Amino acid sequence: MEDQAFFVKMVLDNWKGQINATNYLLNNLSDQQLMGEIAPSRNRGIYLLGHLAAVHDLMLPLLRFEEAIFPDLQPVFIDAPDHGFTAIPAASLLRGQWLEINERLLSNFNDLPVKDWFTRHANVSEEDFKKEPQRNRLNVVLGRTGHLMYHRGQLMLLKKR
Amino acid sequence: MEDQAFFVKMVLDNWKGQINATNYLLNNLSDQQLMGEIAPSRNRGIYLLGHLAAVHDLMLPLLRFEEAIFPDLQPVFIDAPDHGFTAIPAASLLRGQWLEINERLLSNFNDLPVKDWFTRHANVSEEDFKKEPQRNRLNVVLGRTGHLMYHRGQLMLLKKR
Numbered sequence: 001m002e003d004q005a006f007f008v009k010m011v012l013d014n015w016k017g018q019i020n021a022t023n024y025l026l027n028n029l030s031d032q033q034l035m036g037e038i039a040p041s042r043n044r045g046i047y048l049l050g051h052l053a054a055v056h057d058l059m060l061p062l063l064r065f066e067e068a069i070f071p072d073l074q075p076v077f078i079d080a081p082d083h084g085f086t087a088i089p090a091a092s093l094l095r096g097q098w099l100e101i102n103e104r105l106l107s108n109f110n111d112l113p114v115k116d117w118f119t120r121h122a123n124v125s126e127e128d129f130k131k132e133p134q135r136n137r138l139n140v141v142l143g144r145t146g147h148l149m150y151h152r153g154q155l156m157l158l159k160k161r
Numbered sequence: 162m163e164d165q166a167f168f169v170k171m172v173l174d175n176w177k178g179q180i181n182a183t184n185y186l187l188n189n190l191s192d193q194q195l196m197g198e199i200a201p202s203r204n205r206g207i208y209l210l211g212h213l214a215a216v217h218d219l220m221l222p223l224l225r226f227e228e229a230i231f232p233d234l235q236p237v238f239i240d241a242p243d244h245g246f247t248a249i250p251a252a253s254l255l256r257g258q259w260l261e262i263n264e265r266l267l268s269n270f271n272d273l274p275v276k277d278w279f280t281r282h283a284n285v286s287e288e289d290f291k292k293e294p295q296r297n298r299l300n301v302v303l304g305r306t307g308h309l310m311y312h313r314g315q316l317m318l319l320k321k322r
Contacts, residue, residue, distance in 0.1 A: 003164040010295050014303055039200035039318045134171050142175055142303075149307040150314035157200045157315070 005114045011138055012109055015145050019102055022052075022152050026098070029158050031091035038157045043082045045158045046091050048151050050077035053098040056105060059144060062122050063137050065108040070097050112137070166275045172299055173270055176306050180263055183213075183313050187259075190319050192252035199315045204243045206319045207252050209312050211238035214259040217266060220305060223283050224298050226269040231258050273298070 026049065034045035043051075054073035060066050068074070076085050089097075117138040120129035129135055187210070195206035204212075215234035221227050229235070237246050250258075278299040281290035290296055 003168070006294070007164070007168045010300055010303065013295065014300075014307070018307065039203075041322060042200075042318055133167070134174065139171055139175075142171065146175070146179065146307055146310040149310040153311035153314040154318070157203055161202060 004118065008114050008117050008138060011141055011145075015109075015141050016106070018145050018148050018152070022148060022155075023099070025152060025155055025159075026095065029155070033158045033160075034091045036158055038154045043154070045155055046088065046094065047077065047082035048155055049091070049094050049098060050088065052148060052151055053094055053101055054078045055144065055147060056098075057101045059105055059140065060101075060108070062140055063105075063108065063112075064122050065105075065112075069101060069104060073097070109141075165279065169275050169278050169299060172302055172306075176270075176302050177267070179306050179309050179313070183309060183316075184260075186313060186316055186320075187256065190316070194319045194321075195252045197319055199318045204315070206316055207249065207255065208238065208243035209316055210252070210255050210259060211249065213309060213312055214255055214262055215239045216305065216308060217259075218262045220266055220301060221262075221269070223301055224266075224269065224273075225283050226266075226273075230262060230265060234258070270302075 029045065034049060037044050038048070050073060053070070054077040057068040057070050057073055058078075060068055076088055118133070118136045120126065120135060121137050121140045124132070124135040190206065195210060198205050199209070211234060214231070215238040218229045218231050218234055219239075221229055237249055279294070279297045281287065281296060282298050282301045285293070285296040
């Protein structure tokens with residue numbers, strides 16, 4: 001059990017570090033910069049912000065914590081590509097939702113008993129989980145930390161040079 | 162001990178998945194595409210390939226496995242920015258070095274006894290490690306997986322649309 005608590009801390013510390021680095025980057029990008037494309041004809045910054053918010057929001061049910069807080073994000077920022085909708089939420093709104101979602105996740109992370117991190121996530125059945133125990137809740141955080149890094153590497157391109 | 166082996170597997174599986182995804186992407190980028198910039202006035206693909214190769218090569222000593230295989234990569238792809246050197250290795254050479262480095266890492270990963278993953282990495286002293294046991298070798302892999310994702314998100318921009 002001591003080992004498990006230690007692993008959970010390693011993974012969650014990594015997550016928190018990446019969230020903080022992303023928030024630091026976002027605080028240094030103006031709303032106008034977020035409206036720019038990361039590269040010609042590629043996703044706009046605002047789409048990536050909405051996408052990250054939507055994916056993290058869905059971690060709430062995926063980790064079996066609670067329902068998504070802003071389910072309207074998914075059709076715009078996951079199911080559709082950038083420019084799939086002509087009207088998208090304002091950057092200021094998305095920034096607030098992004099922070100709220102991550103706070104809610106962190107609050108749930110802190111409340112989850114260590115051993116429960118090694119139970120199944122919502123997209124795997126009890127039966128499949130017996131065969132593939134690595135499909136646990138902690139692994140979702142591991143994977144989503146990488147997803148965040150992937151898009152942070154892209155958002156970074158919006159910075160002034 | 163069973164817990165430790167399971168956790169090591171979770172982290173290494175994640176690493177292997179990201180290496181495979183990166184190799185798949187690189188196989189779908191021509192040498193000419195790698196010479197392009199990921200965005201206007203940003204790093205060229207070939208610089209990022211060399212950078213990833215250099216950082217992974219240095220994981221060999223950082224994980225206390227062995228010396229770096231291609232120490233000449235570091236001055237060009239870590240210490241200097243892109244275009245810091247007028248002559249850089251050909252894409253074909255870097256592709257081969259990248260594969261060789263990752264194979265050597267994987268071979269060392271497979272040989273390392275589970276419990277040794279939780280010993281210190283080379284950049285932390287025995288004394289500091291007692292206070293910060295999360296600065297272990299497995300955490301290096303966790304962090305470098307994120308680093309790889311960060312740059313894979315950028316390399317992806319070189320793909321044709």
